[in-house]
Amino acid sequence: MDAVFKALADPSRRKLLDQLYIHNGQTLGELCEHLDMTRQAVTKHLALLETAHLIAIIWQGREKLHYLNPAPIQEIYDRWLSKYERHQLDALSELKRKLEETNKEPEHG
Amino acid sequence: MDAVFKALADPSRRKLLDQLYIHNGQTLGELCEHLDMTRQAVTKHLALLETAHLIAIIWQGREKLHYLNPAPIQEIYDRWLSKYERHQLDALSELKRKLEETNKEPEHG
DNA sequence: ATATTATGCAACTAATTGGTTGCATGTCAA
DNA sequence: TTGACATGCAACCAATTAGTTGCATAATAT
Incomplete structure (x- = not known):
């Protein structure tokens, strides 16, 4: 891989x-x-x-x-890519939550 | 990309x-x-x-x-991986045909 | 205040990578 | 049989990469 x-x-x-x-x-x-x-x-x-x-x-x-x-490319999707896609919604909502939380405090770099 | x-x-x-x-x-x-x-x-x-x-x-x-x-990973799939997957069947059958052809005498004309 | 924690920036080194040139080998065509 | 072709192999070089060390800065805890 x-x-x-x-x-x-x-x-x-x-x-x-x-x-x-x-x-x-x-x-x-x-x-x-x-x-x-x-x-x-x-x-x-x-x-x-x-x-x-x-x-x-x-x-x-x-x-x-x-x-x-194209078989190895299909494998990338099956074994690796789909793994992250499943997390996409969770990741984004968590990001959004954290961004809102961060806006209450002074910015950094 | x-x-x-x-x-x-x-x-x-x-x-x-x-x-x-x-x-x-x-x-x-x-x-x-x-x-x-x-x-x-x-x-x-x-x-x-x-x-x-x-x-x-x-x-x-x-x-x-x-x-x-995971968005860029999804992009890889959408813009690049699926492109090759579509060819998978054609590629393999072409390969098989060529393999069989190779087992014969090469053409002389 | 001061020490500690969490991180950034820069210079340096070693390994890897992407490319070159030169020469060798095997196949085809005249 | 000879010459042209399609490719392989190996040594070499330059650029990039993966890692290091050393020092600097900003936020937090005591």
């Missing part, structure tokens, strides 16, 4: 996922065309995405095809 | 969110007790979380209270 969050933290890697979303199964060379960096840099980004299982790779001859795998 | 992904990329920061989920409105000092690092380090993590609007801060006298704000 840590690998997934780390992988999603970089804008270039999110852009790669976006590219695969637009056109799935692209080769390394094709993916490179959309990013302003060397092929080797893109390779490293793709390696991180693969480690996080956000993409799957299939070799076809000398070509490396990349496929989007 | 980039700030949110960056903020979520670190396990210590996710742990801080977890702590606030368990007990909302904790002070800096309280949050420090759960992490094995200096107060100043925790302060920096909390600053990043605040920048990403994942937490809200309320001053009460000399105490700094921290409140969870």
Whole structure:
């Protein structure tokens, strides 16, 4: 799960996922065309995405095809995001209560 | 949005969110007790979380209270995660098709 | 008043990250 | 068989990050 969050933290890697979303199964060379960096840099980004299982790779001859795998993203939602959403109402009402309480006293920074 | 992904990329920061989920409105000092690092380090993590609007801060006298704000997390889901989920079935079937294709002889023309 | 508590700010270090260049390997096409 | 291509691997560099220490400031308690 840590690998997934780390992988999603970089804008270039999110852009790669976006590219695969637009056109799935692209080769390394094709993916490179959309990013302003060397092929080797893109390779490293793709390696991180693969480690996080956000993409799957299939070799076809000398070509490396990349496929989007949204499963880990779904997991983020299931195991982590929904957890916080459930607290949303409670959190906000508590915040509101505390804000009103704070307004009775002098402000700080 | 980039700030949110960056903020979520670190396990210590996710742990801080977890702590606030368990007990909302904790002070800096309280949050420090759960992490094995200096107060100043925790302060920096909390600053990043605040920048990403994942937490809200309320001053009460000399105490700094921290409140969870799950709104950006909900945004991730709405604007980004659901986008990939929609493709999940297509992506997997495409992958399967390509895998089967790979097991044959490559084309020669 | 004074000490204690709760926090902020800044400089510094070490580790990690994002990128580069150079060279090597395997596949396809002529 | 040769040359071009698609990619891999490794060393290196610069920027960012995660953490530290030291000192400063503001609020509270005695």
